[in-house]
Amino acid sequence: MQSVRKIWTKESCTGKNHEKNCVRDSCISNSCIRKTCVRNSWFRNATIGISFFFTFLLFLAVGTLLLVLKPSELLSALMSEEMLYSMELSVLTASLSTLTVMGCSIPTAYALSRFSFPGKSLVKTILGLPMAFPELVLGLALLLLFGQGFLGPFLETLGIKVPFSKLGIVVAQFFIAFPYAVRVIYSTFEDINPRYEQVSRSFGYGEFETFRNVTLPMARSGLFASAVITFARCIGAFGAVLILAGGSYMHTEVLPVTLYLNISYGNLEMAITSGVLLMLIAFLAILTFERFEGGSL
């Protein structure tokens, strides 16, 4: 490197020549600082290397999943009775959960964003818990709550059975997705200047009318994005669903459960097919989310 080091004038330190040759420690050209002068830093090389290596591994894993099956195998697995049942139940439960989650998280997020009330920080903390909470433990806690212990007997008198039922799937999915949805919607509401609502109030509209006429329409792209991500979380929920709903064949079998059951039987084709389906849903959800979160609808 020493051999190319020479005195550079201001003029010679610009243009193509510059980027190739400049090794000056004190070069002030922007492109030089970014591209050339730090070329030989071991730290830069290490961070870039790590980022490439592991992204590549991830890509390889996803790619393998997509390529390992022949189209005919994929198609036959897709058309199997079990897979059709699982897909139908997944879409049904996830849709129902998404609706419930949205119905509950919109008011929750709005209250957290606009009002101050006693216990607000407690609510925020509890909602933050599941972020770091193992899904299996959440499933166990739900099983205890809706099982024989507390709410179970009460609900049973009303004819409602949550554990080991299809309803259990929805309940588990709800509690998995609810805190995330509140977060996304909360930040959507935070982005809307409350003065819009104040202006609407000043024209004689009440709080709810203002919410319906001004806040909701302004939040719609954020709400749509959060509904999509909620749906994806619900359809992919596994641990809590397995514990609360039981994951029994052709009864409470949703896509992740199909994957799990078939892997344990050694039935790779079915497992991989449900994996591909789940991945596609996640991929579409992320694409839509990126497109609409904070954007216009």
Added chain:
Amino acid sequence: MNFLEVNSLHLDVGGFELTGVNLEAEKGDYVALTGPSGSGKSLLLETVIGFYAPKKGSIFLEGRDITALPPDKRQISIVYQDHMLFPHMDVFENIAYALRKKLRDKKQIESEVRQIAGILGIDGLLHRKPTTLSGGEKQRAALARSLVVRPKLLLLDEPFSALDIRNREKMREALKKAIREYRTTVLHVTHDFDDIWSLANRVVIIRNGEVMQEGDPESVFRRPSPDFVADFLGTNVLKGKVRALEGKLTVLEIRGPGQNQIPNKIQKQNQNQNRDQKKNRDQSQSFEIYSADSAEPGEEVSISIRPEEIILARGAVESSARNTVKGIVTGISKKEHLVLVEMEIGNSAAGNSGQGNSESGISELKAVVTPTSCELLDLGIGKEIYAVFKAANARIIR
């Protein structure tokens, strides 16, 4: 009872507070609220409209106590600096939305919208979305939306501050016309003195959540009361003592630098400079200013002189103006389309630079002239200049 009465309003909202604000307005008044940033002007507006509940105090509108009413029952409208047009509605819908709570008939709503749009000159924009409008157009639309409901009280929270000067002037004209038409009482928060001059018939100056002075713009500007107000309004304030009365005129002795801080400075100076300094001190005597306002001999007062009421001259001229003060130009800067000339006065050793600086207690005077006068007088920093002004324009403030 007045049309609007705000009585000793107390409020504390995270860092901003109001401490006993009193405010009154007659029906049809145009009240300008001004004061330094963070003085609680916007907070006052948002309390009047009902977005904040005051800790203490009351608000009466048309004799009715509205302190505890929700904002949707007050019939007060607001226009913010950042317009707050609903982005999911076009301009027509924005304006019509304001009316829908009041009127049911579609045709009536449409004719009301068209009327206000005509007055404010936005009839061509009714089917545009707010994001496609320019700043001035957005503010016109926001103003139209607020006025169309014929509110009892219109609140303007720095509505023009994001616009350029030309647009501001156009907006003022449009606003004037609309206010005349809709006969609304207005509270207008502004930092722009042009707003106050051209629109308001009353001005209220607020600092730290407290009303410092109020009155018609003429008297507040000509005779700002506490020193803070005078300083905030950009007028010249000189402190002095009443020496004598001469007929109808009061003679004031304005303290020159010789009387106060120079001696301290001398101690810091080199010995061999001492003689110069002493000479300088002898020359920088206090000087006299004549005022047409009355005061008691011996009284300590301040006088205020508006920068635009000072005439600058190259030499001592004989004129009908009683006051001629010599000074040195210390700064020349552009102020919109005029030139602001800053000068040091009270130092008769003019030109003896190096000795006189503003720390030594020399008074400063600001004058506003046109760029042409600035050129004709060949003004430059360090040059000698005479400030001439009438006794009637040197107003005593206490």
